[in-house]
Amino acid sequence: MxxxxxxxxxxxxxxxxxxxxxxxxxxxxxxxxxxxxxxxxxxxxxxxxxxxxxxxxxxxxSTADFAAAAGQDRLRKVPIKNIRNFCIIAHIDHGKSTLADKLLQMTGTVQKREMKEQFLDNMDLERERGITIKLQAARMRYVYENEGYCLNLIDTPGHVDFSYEVSRSLAACEGALLVVDASQGVEAQTLANVYLALENNLEIIPVLNKIDLPGAEPDRVCKEIEEVIGLDCSNAIHCSAKEGIGITEILNAIVERVPPPRDTAAMPLRALIFDSYYDPYRGVIVYFRVIDGNIKKGDRVYFMASEKDYYADEIGVLSPNQMQVEELYAGEVGYLSASIRSVADARVGDTVTHYSRKAEQSLPGYEEATPMVFCGLFPVDADQFSELRDALEKLQLNDAALKVMTGDMNLLWLLDCYVFLVAKLLSIISFDSSELELEHDIVWICANGFGVDAAEVLSAPVFSSCPPLIRGLLDAFPHFEPETSNAMGFGFRCGFLGLLHMEIVQERLEREYNLSLITTAPSVVYRVNCVDDDIVECSNPSLLPEPGKRRSIEEPFVKIEMLTPKDYIGTLMELAQERRGEFKEMKYITENRASITYELPLAEMVGDFFDQLKSRSKGYASMEYTFVGYKESDLIRLDIQINGDPVEPLATIVHKDKERMMEAISKGTEFSVACFFKNMGGAFVLCPPVVYGLNDDVEREYSAYSVGRALTQKLKELIPRQMFKVPIQACMGAKVIASESLSAIRKDVLAKCYGGDISRKKKLLKKQAAGKKRMKAIGKVDVPQEAFMAVLKLEKEVL
Structure with missing residues (x-):
């Protein structure tokens, strides 16, 4: 012993x-x-x-034993010079979460028996997909040279769709660990995260992870970091988070190289909210970083943006579970519970100060996230509309990048909701409709049904105008942009940072709030220049103004940078050309890796672009994109009709063909398909096929036809067969450009006839034909959820 x-x-x-x-x-x-x-x-x-x-x-x-023993006491106050706030940034799958696990274990923050992989990834979705979706904070205690230090770690996502989480984490830190896979080197998201860290003036510590892999080349990667990023790697740390190699060196480097927070304890309290979530029992829980002053349990705090005040019922630190403390000081990271019931009172980026000693100026906060992809969310059960609205409001608190679009209310939609709600209440509440003669009673019923304050409606200045009820509700109803569909009822229009972000939000709504949802095809925001000089922004293809009312349509463009090994340069340039990309630049980062820059429409990235990029490069390429602005394009709305009825959720805006190939074929026009090569940055690549007719002005791309053709074929596979023939058509205005037919199910009406006169059989067949004709005229076709997501996986066909 x-x-x-x-x-x-x-x-x-x-x-x-x-x-x-x-x-x-x-x-x-x-x-x-x-x-x-x-x-x-x-x-x-x-x-x-x-x-x-x-x-x-x-x-x-050992030193690790003493560090683990010290890590059990993480609530003790340390001098501000011994506080280190840092985050971990890296490209996806470069080992951020594994490194965070080892840091927690090494410092004794989490006991070995409690340890599990991806400890900070506490959502089921994160564990199932193996990615980090939400930033997570953890307070660690580390002993360095016989002195205790408080290390506040923030683990961040690596996927481009969650870059907004990274930017919020960086604003709460003074340093960052830049983790780079020693076998793969610098990737696209590595560059993006470094630029974000430099904008926030953080001390960056380069860490080369996975040095235990057979293909690891740390010297090459160090040189690559110095050449591409311009970061000195002479003191880069070589580690293997999986094997526990170099973890002590990382902790020592954090203490030595990350600067402590500024000592501003004497100033009025200013705390920056960098995350929050809604607890059904405790209300809104706020995660914040104390910038100036200090905060104690029981203090009356004031939220400067929402102008609301509450009492701090509970404050504490995240280690990584919530642990209560009596006081938090400048430089520390913690949480606040104040029985906040309204999610709008504590938004991410708001500044918390004392009610009795308010700060003169609020903190800068965060830039608003710009949504890139839009779609409609509809509940399968119409009775879940209010639940969906509440769920979106609460999820938006936790996911600040989710945008539930605002805009002018549709009075007709609001009237429909009002009639629906009153009828619903009349069927439940046992009183006669004559008792609803007072508009005040109607307002009370509708306001409670929508979850708004009836007194606010009644006090609205426009309540006395015509019609008072609708105008009052218009002013008081929360500014969510509703979306209606004849097929799916009422829903909401939402904006997301990307396709993965959209999928994650849908799954979180279904799992965490027990909803069953349908999503429409994703789209982007188009800018329509009308003939009356008005500019209309349209994210819903079904709301695109008529051709006679618009002068031109502009679509958003993004600059995309693809990092790839040199063996896949040609195939990736071909991919960008197929998506209407405009070549900008190509440069070699190293002898074997190149950076290719294109500008292409954002709409071309919505769908399978990222999947195609990974497939064509065998998983070695990565990408990063930034919004550059709007450009005028030749666009048209593509409608889908099933059995003659338009399906608005499947409408999409595509690039219009310059000349319809199918018309040329039907007229017997001679044409040829030629492939040609272009010199792009020193590399000859195969460009998309171009069609030439007898006249050289028949040069076209196949966007509208190929999308319509692929979509109708996909719908034919997904829609269940009916008792009658179902035509599936893709239309551009009044023209049908692609069509498929779903054959009818044959019911053997002659099965019961074992013989006898042929006239009996003819009579049954004639009766069946008449029934199918009648059914075709009045029959409705249900479109399954898979059909609405079919446009995501369209592959462009080349005829």
Whole structure:
């Protein structure tokens, strides 16, 4: 058994001897006349007693043992010069979460028996997909040179769709660990994260992870980081988070190289909210970083943006679970619970200050996230409309990048909701409709049904105008843009940062709020220049103005940078050309890796672009994109009709063909398809096929026809067969450009006829034909959910 002797003069732990023989574990209680200094790893808050459990061992206590022991006491206040706030940034799958796990384990923040992979990824979706979706914070205590340090870690996502989470994390830190896979090198998201860190003036520590892999080339990657990023890698740390190699060096580097927060404890409280979520029992829980001053439990706090005040019922730190404390100081990261019931009162980016001693100026906060992809969310059950609205409001608090679009209310839609709600209430509440003669009663019923304050409606200045009820509700109803569909009822129009973000939000709504949802085809925001000089922004293809009312249509363009090995340059340039990309630049980062820059429409990226990029490069390429602005394009709305009825959720806006190939074929026009090569940045690549007719002005792309053709074929596979023939058509205005037919199910009406006169069989067949004709005229076809997502996986066909 290893004995421990505590010297009262030096206050240090001295190992005496080690025996290989196993003996019974005992508990010794040592009494002291004074406290141990905080720098001691065995420091305790108690004045007179220190409890030591002597364990059987085969060696002397290691530095890791002392660090783990110190990590159990994470709530003790440390000087502000000993606080380090840092985050981990990297490309997806470069080992951020694994490194965070090792840091938690090494510092004793999480016991070994409690440890599990992706410890900070606490959502089921994160574990199932193996990605980080939400930023997570954890407070660690680390002893360095006999002095205790408080390390506040923030783990961040790596996917481009969640870059907004990264930007919020960086604003709460002074340093960042830049993790790069030693076998893959610098990727697109690595560059994007570095630029974000430099904008926030963070101290960047390069870390080369996965050095234990057979294909690891740390020297090459170091050179690549210096050449591409311009970051000095002479002190880069080589580690393997999986094997635990280099973890101590990382912790020491954090203490030595990350600067401490500024000492502003004497200033009025200013705390920046960087995340929050809604707890059904405690209300809104706020995660914040104290920039100036301090905050105590029970303080009356004031939210500067929402101008609301609350009492701090509970404050604490994240380690990584919530642990209560009495006070938080400048430079620390923690959480606040104040029984906040309205999610609008505590938004991400708001500044928290004291009610009695308000700060003169709020903190800058965060830039609003710009949504890139839009779609409609509809509940399968129409009765879940209010639940969907509440769920979106709560999820928007936790996911600030989710945008539930605002805009002018549709009075007809609001009237429909009002009639529907009153009819619903009349069927439940046992009173006669004559009792609803007062508009105040109607307002009360509707306001409670929508979850708004009836008094606010009644006090609205426009309540006395015509019609008062609708105008009052228009002013009081929360500014969510509703979306209606004859097929799916009422829903909401939402904006997302990308396709993965859209999928994650839908799954979170279904899992966390027990909803069953249908999503429409994703789209982007188009800018329509009308003939009356008005500019209309349209994200819903079904709301595109008529051709006679618009002068031109502009679509958003993005600049995309693809990092790829040189072997896949040609195929990726071909992919960008197929998506109407405009070549901008190509440069070699190293001898074997190149950066290719294109400008292409954002609409061409919505769908399978990222999947195609990974497929064509065998998983080695990566990409990053930024919004550059709007450009005029030749666009047209493509409608889908099923059995003659338009399906608005499947409408999409596509690039119009310059000349319809099918018309040329039907007229017997001679044409040829030629492929040609272009010199793009020193590399000859195969460009998309171009059609030439007898006249050279028949040069076209096949966007509208290929999309319509692929979509009708996909719908033919997904829509269940009916008792009648169902035509599926893709239309551009009044023209049908692609068509498929779903054959009818044949019911054998002659099965019961075992013989007899042929006239009997003819009579049954004639009756069946008449029934199918009648059914075709009045029959409705249900479109399954898979059909609405079919446009995401369209492959462009080349005829």
């Amino acid at each position: 290893a004995s421990i002797l505590l010297s009262l003069n030096t206050h240090t732990a001295l190992p005496l001897h080690t025996r290989t023989r196993t003996t019974k574990t005992t508990l010794k209680i040592l009494r002291f006349s004074h406290k141990l200094p905080p720098s001691s790893p065995l420091y305790c808050n108690h004045d007179t007693r220190l409890h030591l459990r002597c364990q059987t061992t085969t060696g002397t206590p």
